Amino acid sequence: xxxxxxxxxxxxxxxxxxxxxxxxxxxxxxxxxxxxxxxxxxxxxxxxxxxxxxxxxxxxxxxxxxxxxxxxxxxxxxxxxxxxxxxxxxxxxxxxxxxxxxxxxxxxxxxxxxxxxxxxxxxxxxxxxxxxxxxxxxxxxxxxxxxxxxxxxxxxxxxxxxxxxxxxxxxxxxxxxxxxxxxxxxxxxxxxxxxxxxxxxxxxxxxxxxxxxxxxxxxxxxxxxxxxxxxxxxxxxxxxxxxxxxxxxxxxxxxxxxxxxxxxxxxxxxxxxxxxxxxxxxxxxxxxxxxxxxxxxxxxxxxxxxxxxxxxx
Amino acid sequence: xxxxxxxxxxxxxxxxxxxxxxxxxxxxxxxxxxxxxxxxxxxxxxxxxxxxxxxxxxxxxxxxxxxxxxxxxxxxxxxxxxxxxxxxxxxxxxxxxxxxxxxxxxxxxxxxxxxxxxxxxxxxxxxxxxxxxxxxxxxxxxxxxxxxxxxxxxxxxxxxxxxxxxxxxxxxxxxxxxxxxxxxxxxxxxxxxxxxxxxxxxxxxxxxxxxxxxxxxxxxxxxxxxxxxxxxxxxxxxxxxxxxxxxxxxxxxxxxxxxxxxxxxxxxxxxxxxxxxxxxxxxxxxxxxxxxxxxxxxxxxxxxxxxxxxxxxxxxxxxxxxxxxxxxxxxxx
Numbered sequence: 001x002x003x004x005x006x007x008x009x010x011x012x013x014x015x016x017x018x019x020x021x022x023x024x025x026x027x028x029x030x031x032x033x034x035x036x037x038x039x040x041x042x043x044x045x046x047x048x049x050x051x052x053x054x055x056x057x058x059x060x061x062x063x064x065x066x067x068x069x070x071x072x073x074x075x076x077x078x079x080x081x082x083x084x085x086x087x088x089x090x091x092x093x094x095x096x097x098x099x100x101x102x103x104x105x106x107x108x109x110x111x112x113x114x115x116x117x118x119x120x121x122x123x124x125x126x127x128x129x130x131x132x133x134x135x136x137x138x139x140x141x142x143x144x145x146x147x148x149x150x151x152x153x154x155x156x157x158x159x160x161x162x163x164x165x166x167x168x169x170x171x172x173x174x175x176x177x178x179x180x181x182x183x184x185x186x187x188x189x190x191x192x193x194x195x196x197x198x199x200x201x202x203x204x205x206x207x208x209x210x211x212x213x214x215x216x217x218x219x220x221x222x223x224x225x226x227x228x229x230x231x232x233x234x235x236x237x238x239x240x241x242x243x244x245x246x247x248x249x250x251x252x253x254x255x256x257x258x259x260x261x262x263x264x265x266x267x268x269x270x271x272x273x274x275x276x277x278x279x280x281x282x283x284x285x286x287x288x289x290x291x292x293x294x295x296x297x298x299x300x301x302x303x304x305x306x307x308x309x310x311x312x313x
Numbered sequence: 314x315x316x317x318x319x320x321x322x323x324x325x326x327x328x329x330x331x332x333x334x335x336x337x338x339x340x341x342x343x344x345x346x347x348x349x350x351x352x353x354x355x356x357x358x359x360x361x362x363x364x365x366x367x368x369x370x371x372x373x374x375x376x377x378x379x380x381x382x383x384x385x386x387x388x389x390x391x392x393x394x395x396x397x398x399x400x401x402x403x404x405x406x407x408x409x410x411x412x413x414x415x416x417x418x419x420x421x422x423x424x425x426x427x428x429x430x431x432x433x434x435x436x437x438x439x440x441x442x443x444x445x446x447x448x449x450x451x452x453x454x455x456x457x458x459x460x461x462x463x464x465x466x467x468x469x470x471x472x473x474x475x476x477x478x479x480x481x482x483x484x485x486x487x488x489x490x491x492x493x494x495x496x497x498x499x500x501x502x503x504x505x506x507x508x509x510x511x512x513x514x515x516x517x518x519x520x521x522x523x524x525x526x527x528x529x530x531x532x533x534x535x536x537x538x539x540x541x542x543x544x545x546x547x548x549x550x551x552x553x554x555x556x557x558x559x560x561x562x563x564x565x566x567x568x569x570x571x572x573x574x575x576x577x578x579x580x581x582x583x584x585x586x587x588x589x590x591x592x593x594x595x596x597x598x599x600x601x602x603x604x605x606x607x608x609x610x611x612x613x614x615x616x617x618x619x620x621x622x623x624x625x626x627x628x629x630x631x632x633x634x635x636x637x638x639x640x641x642x643x644x645x646x
Contacts, residue, residue, distance in 0.1 A: 031391065063343070073392075073393070075343045076342070076366060076370075076394075077393070078394040078397050080393050122393065122397075124400070124432065126428070126435075162505075163505065163546070163547030163550050164543045168502075169464075169468055170468065170472075172502075173468055173471065174464065174467060174499050174503075176464060204543075206631050206634055207539060211630070218462065218498055219498040219539045219540050220497075220498060220539075221462065243631060243633050243637070244630070244631065244633075245630045245631075245632075248630060
């Protein structure tokens with residue numbers, strides 16, 4: 001089996017998106033905030049966050065904040081809950097949460113909760129359990145979980161539970177590993193994991209491992225490195241991770257590396273990107289791969305960062 | 314390059330050379346002094362976005378601004394701000410939303426895995442109301458004919474059914490899709506959605522009997538299909554006693570076990586049944602024994618343990634799961 005070429009991944013992340021005219025650079029423009037979260041968290045897991053200038057990152061993030069309290073994907077963009085969590089997570093990585101007006105950000109998140117307990121992504125009202133997770137994770141990091149209606153939020157998430165034990169984006173939506181991570185993560189943060197049928201969901205999740213060792217997100221779909229995060233973190237949160245073969249999954253992720261130029265792709269021999277590089281490294285961290293900082297499966301931040309948030313005061 | 318609507322890409326005149334834009338000063342993106350995730354944009358993309366920022370910050374509600382948003386969406390359909398602004402323009406310019414629907418359809422055809430497009434489509438359909446029902450069902454059908462597991466298309470379709478109606482043919486539609494591909498988990502999910510939520514079918518209880526028949530047939534055709542087995546279990550949600558006592562369930566397990574091929578889900582279902590109180594007769598014991606073609610060393614004390622031992626062997630990637638299942642079995646006196 002190969003090894004993790006961490007130094008090359010660090011170099012890849014630091015140089016990412018420099019290629020002119022690349023499709024990725026075009027699509028990254030508006031979600032630069034997510035890109036920053038993926039890249040910087042991966043760097044931190046590999047112990048190289050200090051290669052980045054904290055002040056530059058922090059001042060750029062703050063320039064993406066909108067007067068509503070939410071953050072945009074880039075300077076001058078409209079706020080969205082997706083970018084707001086990434087912004088808060090990156091500030092947490094640098095231990096700089098003190099630069100934000102916590103109540104202002106919280107007010108933005110609170111304003112997006114609907115009557116049924118669900119959350120919209122922005123003022124236009126798209127509803128999805130992804131946004132429930134984001135809202136809950138975000139206000140929890142800000143120590144303001146009491147400002148949202150947790151009971152209703154949990155009730156909505158449970159209404160998205162399916163007969164196979166999984167969760168979809170809205171009630172009745174097909175179970176999907178990405179949505180499952182969001183729902184399980186939100187339930188973990190709110191202390192509601194008892195509402196999950198852990199054995200049933202655990203069985204569905206471990207059925208996601210295919211012969212190559214990789215994980216897919218739904219039955220009969222191809223494996224993808226990003227599911228090493230979504231599936232694995234969910235299995236850890238419900239305490240069933242020993243049901244899959246860790247060795248085979250590690251091998252699958254390592255096989256997805258570009259061992260020359262760095263970066264990790266969705267499947268072996270595909271093109272690498274920063275999104276899959278993050279999920280690959282984060283997955284290996286969950287698998288306790290040597291040399292990587294442990295990552296928290298619910299907050300998707302390094303464990304030392306989460307400890308700092310909750311135990312420093 | 315993905316994301317570009319092809320027929321708008323040929324003979325493109327830069328905006329700076331278009332007379333109707335001569336009065337506007339473009340505003341460049343401010344990426345900060347030393348970007349964390351540095352991005353070099355293509356010239357065309359940069360120019361469109363620079364002009365977009367100009368009209369956006371000036372809050373200019375005009376038809377040229379509307380066509381500029383179309384151009385920006387053509388280059389990158391993932392930008393929330395551009396879509397937001399477009400909706401504001403559609404409202405204030407009172408644009409015919411049927412035309413807008415055509416536009417979204419065109420963008421979606423090249424870029425269907427994009428959240429913003431679907432959200433915009435829903436916004437348009439919501440504004441059009443009931444008259445949008447058939448076109449939306451048709452539209453999702455088209456997308457699903459290309460990718461039958463398309464998550465966004467299914468979400469949109471469920472929203473249309475619940476908001477605008479159209480349930481009458483949905484079970485047939487599931488039949489069609491499953492006839493094409495029995496392994497389509499999305500279609501099985503939709504089937505469950507329909508039988509539990511359609512106002513015309515009477516709910517799960519009323520549908521259970523005919524659905525068990527359908528599912529058992531599906532299992533016999535493809536016993537290795539995870540989706541159909543899960544669906545069968547779902548038909549007995551919160552009704553474990555009915556599940557255990559429905560002989561069609563145990564019989565299909567036995568039938569598959571006897572074929573000695575693709576029996577993994579049949580075995581695990583039988584194990585579930587036993588754990589729920591089912592007492593298998595000698596036929597089951599013989600069928601399970603017959604699958605033990607290798608020497609385990611130690612003899613298992615009952616059929617449930619034998620099932621776990623076999624599964625440990627034939628499903629090695631999940632060996633720990635089967636060991637755990639075995640450990641949970643009650644000790645035989």
